[in-house]
Amino acid sequence: MSDIAAKAPVKPARRRLLVSRLVPYLLLQALILVATILGLRLLQPSDPDDFALSEFSLREDGVARPVTLPHFTSSRYSLADPPLYTGAFTFRRGDVASGWSVFLPRFSNAVEVAINGVVILDSRRDANANRPDRNTPQIGSIPSSLLREGANAITVRLLVWGPLKGFLDTVYVGPDAALRPAYETRTLMFVTLPVVFSAWQSILAVILAIMWLMRRREPVYGVLAVAMVLGVVQAFAPPPVPPVTTSRLAAVLLASAPIESALVVVFGVLFFGWRWPRYGMLLFAPGLVVFSVGLIAGPPLPRILFLVLGIPTVGLCLILMACVTAAAVVRRQDAASFTLGCAVTIVLICWAHDMLSVFEIVTDERIFLSRLSYSAMLVAIGAGLTWRFARALNQVDSFAGQLVTRVSEAEERLKASFAREEERARAAALANERTRLMRDLHDGLGGQLISIVALSERGHEGATITDAARAALKDLRLVIDSMDDIGGDLMLALGSWRERATAQLRPHDIALDWHVATPQGLPLHPELRPWHVIQIVRILDEAVTNAVKHAEARHIAVTIETVDEGQGPYGVIRVADDGKGFANGSALVGSGGAADASQSARGLRNMRSRAARCGATLNLSSDSSGTRVRLQLPQIFPDSDAAVG
Amino acid sequence: MTEQGETGEAITILLVEDDAPTCWRLQDALVKAGYEVRSAGTLAEARSGLGERAPRVLLTDLRLPDGHGVELIRETRRRFPDTEIMVISALGDEESVISAITVGATGYLLKDAFPTDIATTVRDLVAGHSPISASIARFIVRRTQGTAQNAAEPPPGPALNTARLTPREIDILWGIAKGFSYAEIASHLGLSRQTVPGHIKNIYRKLEVHTRSEAVFEAVQQGLIKL
Numbered sequence: 001m002s003d004i005a006a007k008a009p010v011k012p013a014r015r016r017l018l019v020s021r022l023v024p025y026l027l028l029q030a031l032i033l034v035a036t037i038l039g040l041r042l043l044q045p046s047d048p049d050d051f052a053l054s055e056f057s058l059r060e061d062g063v064a065r066p067v068t069l070p071h072f073t074s075s076r077y078s079l080a081d082p083p084l085y086t087g088a089f090t091f092r093r094g095d096v097a098s099g100w101s102v103f104l105p106r107f108s109n110a111v112e113v114a115i116n117g118v119v120i121l122d123s124r125r126d127a128n129a130n131r132p133d134r135n136t137p138q139i140g141s142i143p144s145s146l147l148r149e150g151a152n153a154i155t156v157r158l159l160v161w162g163p164l165k166g167f168l169d170t171v172y173v174g175p176d177a178a179l180r181p182a183y184e185t186r187t188l189m190f191v192t193l194p195v196v197f198s199a200w201q202s203i204l205a206v207i208l209a210i211m212w213l214m215r216r217r218e219p220v221y222g223v224l225a226v227a228m229v230l231g232v233v234q235a236f237a238p239p240p241v242p243p244v245t246t247s248r249l250a251a252v253l254l255a256s257a258p259i260e261s262a263l264v265v266v267f268g269v270l271f272f273g274w275r276w277p278r279y280g281m282l283l284f285a286p287g288l289v290v291f292s293v294g295l296i297a298g299p300p301l302p303r304i305l306f307l308v309l310g311i312p313t314v315g316l317c318l319i320l321m322a323c324v325t326a327a328a329v330v331r332r333q334d335a336a337s338f339t340l341g342c343a344v345t346i347v348l349i350c351w352a353h354d355m356l357s358v359f360e361i362v363t364d365e366r367i368f369l370s371r372l373s374y375s376a377m378l379v380a381i382g383a384g385l386t387w388r389f390a391r392a393l394n395q396v397d398s399f400a401g402q403l404v405t406r407v408s409e410a411e412e413r414l415k416a417s418f419a420r421e422e423e424r425a426r427a428a429a430l431a432n433e434r435t436r437l438m439r440d441l442h443d444g445l446g447g448q449l450i451s452i453v454a455l456s457e458r459g460h461e462g463a464t465i466t467d468a469a470r471a472a473l474k475d476l477r478l479v480i481d482s483m484d485d486i487g488g489d490l491m492l493a494l495g496s497w498r499e500r501a502t503a504q505l506r507p508h509d510i511a512l513d514w515h516v517a518t519p520q521g522l523p524l525h526p527e528l529r530p531w532h533v534i535q536i537v538r539i540l541d542e543a544v545t546n547a548v549k550h551a552e553a554r555h556i557a558v559t560i561e562t563v564d565e566g567q568g569p570y571g572v573i574r575v576a577d578d579g580k581g582f583a584n585g586s587a588l589v590g591s592g593g594a595a596d597a598s599q600s601a602r603g604l605r606n607m608r609s610r611a612a613r614c615g616a617t618l619n620l621s622s623d624s625s626g627t628r629v630r631l632q633l634p635q636i637f638p639d640s641d642a643a644v645g
Numbered sequence: 646m647t648e649q650g651e652t653g654e655a656i657t658i659l660l661v662e663d664d665a666p667t668c669w670r671l672q673d674a675l676v677k678a679g680y681e682v683r684s685a686g687t688l689a690e691a692r693s694g695l696g697e698r699a700p701r702v703l704l705t706d707l708r709l710p711d712g713h714g715v716e717l718i719r720e721t722r723r724r725f726p727d728t729e730i731m732v733i734s735a736l737g738d739e740e741s742v743i744s745a746i747t748v749g750a751t752g753y754l755l756k757d758a759f760p761t762d763i764a765t766t767v768r769d770l771v772a773g774h775s776p777i778s779a780s781i782a783r784f785i786v787r788r789t790q791g792t793a794q795n796a797a798e799p800p801p802g803p804a805l806n807t808a809r810l811t812p813r814e815i816d817i818l819w820g821i822a823k824g825f826s827y828a829e830i831a832s833h834l835g836l837s838r839q840t841v842p843g844h845i846k847n848i849y850r851k852l853e854v855h856t857r858s859e860a861v862f863e864a865v866q867q868g869l870i871k872l
Contacts (some may be wrong), residue, residue, distance in 0.1 A: 069773055085733065470757065473757050481780060484739075484783070484784075485782065485787075487787075489823075491822075491823040491824065492779070492783050492822050492823060494823070494824050495779035495782075495783070495785075495822050495823045495824030495825070496778070496779040496780045497824070498779070498824035499779050501826070503758070503759065506759065506761075506762065507761075508760055514824065514825075514826065514829075516823075516829075521823060551719070586741070591732070597818070
């Protein structure tokens with residue numbers, strides 16, 4: 001329900017969008033149509049009408065009849081017995097000083113002009129003039145010796161090769177100075193301008209080809225480059241002129257137009273981001289047919305095929321292109337699609353104009369504009385693409401600049417956060433260490449100082465206070481000592497402890513036997529932390545204190561060794577005394593006081609918990625021959641103090 | 646019972662300690678052992694005490710109300726090369742002991758040592774046996790490692806020149822640091838037990854920066870100064 005409800009308003013909205021975008025575009029194209037037609041009318045080259053010669057007598061197929069130029073003759077495929085136009089003009093020697101000329105603004109396909117029976121001009125020698133798609137004018141100066149005062153005869157043989165009909169525009173005969181400007185204007189428009197466009201096209205073809213070579217994943221550039229190369233080849237290659245029979249090249253050149261137009265459609269589709277459909281390749285079929293027929297058969301078949309297949313294909317391609325651009329305009333509404341759409345419309349109008357002209361529906365001067373407008377369009381597209389490429393480069397530049405800025409910013413932030421993190425880690429480490437130190441001082445020194453205070457207040461014997469104070473001092477030394485970096489060598493800590501223990505035992509006349517069973521003593525523990533050292537040393541202190549206070553030992557033996565049973569080495573510290581021992585504390589109850597027993601039990605509990613915190617194992621056995629404490633160190637000391645958390 | 650030196654006279658000790666109870670305690674222990682003890686509470690008193698007659702042994706605290714014991718040690722070393730100098734340390738902390746050693750002290754005494762130990766220490770010192778603790782030995786050998794590895798930053802604590810120590814001396818220091826007795830060290834290193842104290846005395850002497858000229862010589866030796 002909700003789906004339908006949601007979808008329902010979408011379609012009209014899309015249609016509204018389509019209408020709102022397509023209608024203005026179509027109106028714009030209509031405007032362009034009007035403008036183009038007006039432009040074609042206005043830009044029609046003006047000819048010197050004073051010297052026009054339009055009344056001729058045409059002798060064709062053995063029949064002579066009067067005609068008025070411009071005149072179409074029937075299409076023919078033989079050069080033998082061409083249509084012959086015969087006319088007359090009046091020459092007065094006194095008119096002008098300069099020589100006279102014959103000016104033929106438009107003809108197809110070739111002309112041979114004779115004055116008073118002497119040939120002065122044969123357009124077949126001008127490669128450009130032989131191309132029906134170019135509107136090449138011809139001018140021929142008449143040698144003054146040929147001119148007679150009064151009436152002169154002019155004959156124009158119109159050489160036609162099908163399938164196009166022959167055409168002869170008005171002929172102008174007059175002073176060269178009067179005819180030359182019109183000829184120059186036409187030459188500029190229909191000869192020089194196409195060459196200029198072709199030159200541009202060739203340059204753009206190279207640029208686009210390079211772009212495509214560097215960016216293979218954008219075939220747009222490659223397609224356009226190929227189209228342009230084809231256009232350039234077509235423009236510059238000299239067309240074969242009958243009676244050349246091997247016109248393979250002509251076939252290829254004829255095929256170029258439909259192939260080119262198909263390529264332009266491909267370009268349009270790719271440019272606007274659509275996928276080129278596989279059946280789209282059919283668009284190349286007419287061009288290829290013309291091409292292959294041209295390779296196999298001689299003229300005039302390829303030309304006929306071109307007219308039948310090629311030109312409609314060009315028209316079809318232009319219409320397709322117009323649709324593609326219109327769709328792009330509706331979808332994208334950007335400058336590129338608008339511009340391209342307008343350009344395509346102009347070319348399409350020119351093509352239609354040419355068609356009308358070919359079929360004599362519009363009987364103007366038969367000027368073909370398709371080629372010219374197409375070249376102009378290609379140049380426009382190429383320029384647009386180059387512009388787009390340059391803009392993309394600019395964007396890349398600014399993007400790179402932004403990237404550099406962003407990266408440096410990120411780097412700064414990272415540095416700052418790293419510094420913060422480091423600072424925090426250091427602060428945390430410091431805080432941890434401080435906490436540990438406070439706890440250690442509190443555990444040992446604090447308690448002992450409190451007991452000193454208590455003992456003093458109760459007026460105890462000095463000796464007891466001395467013992468408590470000494471214990472406090474010893475603990476302070478231990479805490480300070482543990483702060484030193486011993487590089488994971490527990491032996492260094494035990495060395496200091498031995499000194500202190502020896503000093504402690506000397507007044508009690510107890511000997512401390514120190515025995516290091518393995519040469520290296522204990523294995524190195526890089527992970528060893530001060531608090532591990534404190535725990536271990538306190539365990540040993542406790543063992544020694546027990547031996548002195550409760551067991552009345554005479555000898556205390558400390559054995560240090562490294563044990564390796566195949567699963568990595570670990571250290572073992574043993575403290576053995578020859579005192580009277582105690583059996584799980586119960587013996588103490590009997591032999592000593594209850595306070596003694598509880599104190600001893602607490603000491604044992606402390607030893608065990610300290611060992612557990614270090615990951616060490618404490619074994620204690622006691623009998624009448626003495627007490628043996630075995631402390632087995634872990635292979636790796638735990639990182640955090642599990643018991644405290 | 647009177648402790649006597651080689652000449653037969655009583656051994657004189659100048660005790661410089663500003664804390665009165667500590668001073669009494671040490672003085673009692675030493676007097677009881679037969680030494681002739683003069684005591685001073687300040688640097689000035691100590692200097693005037695030195696002026697009268699050179700003591701055989703100088704026992705001094707480092708923190709004094711009118712100055713630092715290091716100055717007194719340096720001065721005494723210069724004026725009376727034969728006087729044995731011991732520094733009184735509350736906890737045997739390496740910093741004060743080492744800084745005293747570098748100016749010429751050859752031993753240290755813990756303030757809370759048992760009276761018998763106090764006397765024994767002084768007697769050993771006079772006999773040429775410098776005491777050395779495991780922690781001080783550890784401090785020195787760690788410095789030798791620091792210089793050997795060309796550590797980027799100098800380790801904390803007083804400057805200490807360990808360049809002149811021989812490998813044997815360093816081995817001895819390692820032994821002491823790990824809690825081995827002189828006898829154990831001697832047997833490990835193939836020495837006679839009696840030579841170990843001599844080595845330790847040598848270590849003290851080598852760690853001392855005696856005079857200005859020697860300091861310069863040492864700096865040149867270590868490449869600190871280029872001539």
